[in-house]
Amino acid sequence: MGRVAHSAHTQRSRFGLTLLALATVLCLFAALPVLSQSGRRSGKGKPPGPTADPNRPGSPSSPSAPSGTVSGEIDPNDVVRISSNLVPIPASVIDKRGNAVMNLKLEDFELHVDGQPRPLSDLSRSETSVRLAMLFDNSGSLDAAREFEKQAAIRFFRKVMRSKDEAAIYSIETDSYMAQPLTSDVVRLEHTIAMFGRPEGGTSLFDAIVTASAYLRPYSGRRVLVIVSDGIETTSQHTDFDFVVQRVLGNDCQVYVVQTGLYDGANLRALAAERRMEQLTSQSGGAVYLPKTTAELDIAFDQIAADLAHQYVLSYYPSADNRDGRLHLLELRIKTRNDVRVRSRKGYYAPKPATSAGW
Numbered sequence: 001m002g003r004v005a006h007s008a009h010t011q012r013s014r015f016g017l018t019l020l021a022l023a024t025v026l027c028l029f030a031a032l033p034v035l036s037q038s039g040r041r042s043g044k045g046k047p048p049g050p051t052a053d054p055n056r057p058g059s060p061s062s063p064s065a066p067s068g069t070v071s072g073e074i075d076p077n078d079v080v081r082i083s084s085n086l087v088p089i090p091a092s093v094i095d096k097r098g099n100a101v102m103n104l105k106l107e108d109f110e111l112h113v114d115g116q117p118r119p120l121s122d123l124s125r126s127e128t129s130v131r132l133a134m135l136f137d138n139s140g141s142l143d144a145a146r147e148f149e150k151q152a153a154i155r156f157f158r159k160v161m162r163s164k165d166e167a168a169i170y171s172i173e174t175d176s177y178m179a180q181p182l183t184s185d186v187v188r189l190e191h192t193i194a195m196f197g198r199p200e201g202g203t204s205l206f207d208a209i210v211t212a213s214a215y216l217r218p219y220s221g222r223r224v225l226v227i228v229s230d231g232i233e234t235t236s237q238h239t240d241f242d243f244v245v246q247r248v249l250g251n252d253c254q255v256y257v258v259q260t261g262l263y264d265g266a267n268l269r270a271l272a273a274e275r276r277m278e279q280l281t282s283q284s285g286g287a288v289y290l291p292k293t294t295a296e297l298d299i300a301f302d303q304i305a306a307d308l309a310h311q312y313v314l315s316y317y318p319s320a321d322n323r324d325g326r327l328h329l330l331e332l333r334i335k336t337r338n339d340v341r342v343r344s345r346k347g348y349y350a351p352k353p354a355t356s357a358g359w
Contacts, residue, residue: 085323089120089314090222090254090285091332091344092307100310101340110335111316114328122315129221130308131182132160132167133212137229137260138196139173139203145294146199149260152297153228154190160305161186168215169193174201174235176208178215202235206244209280213251222313223253224286226304230261231273241276246327248284250349255281256307257288258300285345318350325352 089111093101106123136153161167161184169180169192180192209225216223225248238244248255257277274290281288287307289300314332322328332344 085317087316087318087330087348087350088222088252089316089330089332089344091312091314091342092285092310093312093334094341094343096339100306101337102310104312104334104336106314108334108336109312109314110333111314112331112333113316113318113322115331118316120314121317124313126309126311128311128313130160130162130165130167130224131216131219131221132165132224132226133170133182133216134167135170135172135176135205135208135212135225135227135229136179136193136196137172137203137205137227138199138201139234140200145261148294148297149228150193150196152294152301153193155298156226156301156305157186157189157193159302160308161189165221166219168212170208170212171196172203172205172208172229173199174204176204176211178211182219203229203232204236205229205231205233206236206238206241209244209255210238210247213248213253216253217251222308222311223251224308225253225255227255227257227277228260229257230270231257231259231277232270233273233276241279245280245283246349248280249327249345249347250351252348253284254286254345255284256286256304257281258297258304259288259290260297283346285343287343318348323350323352325349 091109093104095101102125106120109120109123111118111120134153134157157167163184166182166184167180167189168178168182169189171177171179179196180189183189205227209227212225213223216225233239257280259274259277274288277288280286287304289303291297291300316330318328327347327349329347330345332342334340334342
């Protein structure tokens with residue numbers, strides 16, 4: 001009788017252990033999806049970019065996240081990597097009277113890359129959103145016209161910003177910094193400009209251009225830099241202007257310059273700075289404006305706003321063998337008309353594959 005009871009007890013123990021093992025296996029299988037998801041959502045792949053200094057006037061504590069960023073199981077890095085093959089080509093087309101030509105179609109355009117014809121895959125209009133960074137000179141090289149420039153910049157944001165657009169603001173000084181990350185809040189942008197104090201210190205313009213173009217890189221839409229400065233560079237760590245141009249083109253940014261501080265006449269213009277700004281805007285498909293009076297500031301900003309509103313945005317996808325990290329020359333033409341002028345970027349840098357990229 002004792003042996004029977006012992007045998008029954010043993011069987012019950014084995015059955016209990018079997019149930020425990022089965023439950024453990026089921027728990028492990030149930031945990032696997034959670035573990036894989038937690039690894040994907042750990043924050044890896046967050047778009048790079050400088051953060052605002054919370055101790056400076058008008059600066060929030062942290063940058064805003066990109067609009068339309070992917071969530072869930074898609075890594076934002078994957079999106080940037082896939083779309084990096086696309087070369088966007090914003091283009092402004094002007095007739096002989098200086099008026100924007102607005103009725104062109106994709107078949108009206110012709111693209112040459114390194115002298116060879118290449119296909120364009122898409123055309124959109126000004127409905128494409130804008131990601132804009134204004135680089136505002138707060139260095140000691142500027143004068144008493146500062147308040148006029150601040151007010152003109154504030155009016156520019158009111159004119160150019162649409163609900164789907166976002167803008168950031170950088171302060172150009174000895175240690176240039178991002179005063180306002182990307183936002184669609186026009187009041188916040190106006191407040192940031194208004195809070196800038198008296199200009200002083202050096203001018204790290206090149207550093208601001210390199211940093212701002214890199215900050216815009218992960219974002220969709222047209223990437224635009226608007227530089228409000230006399231263009232004089234004094235204190236940047238990046239001193240090679242060719243490197244600055246390379247970064248702007250590599251990050252697919254279009255540059256506009258309102259060259260300020262030159263109101264006392266042509267004799268006081270920094271000609272070297274003017275030539276650099278002309279080269280930067282020409283290579284990127286933008287434009288430089290030289291207001292001779294403070295009254296012309298509004299005109300310059302109005303022209304930039306109008307240009308952005310009337311642009312064509314064309315798409316070119318380079319072949320895989322062109323991903324060599326080198327500069328490739330672009331020439332965009334209108335093949336159906338000879339009475340218009342096209343302004344667009346002059347080149348692009350094709351990033352190398354991720355395993356050997358130098359960016």
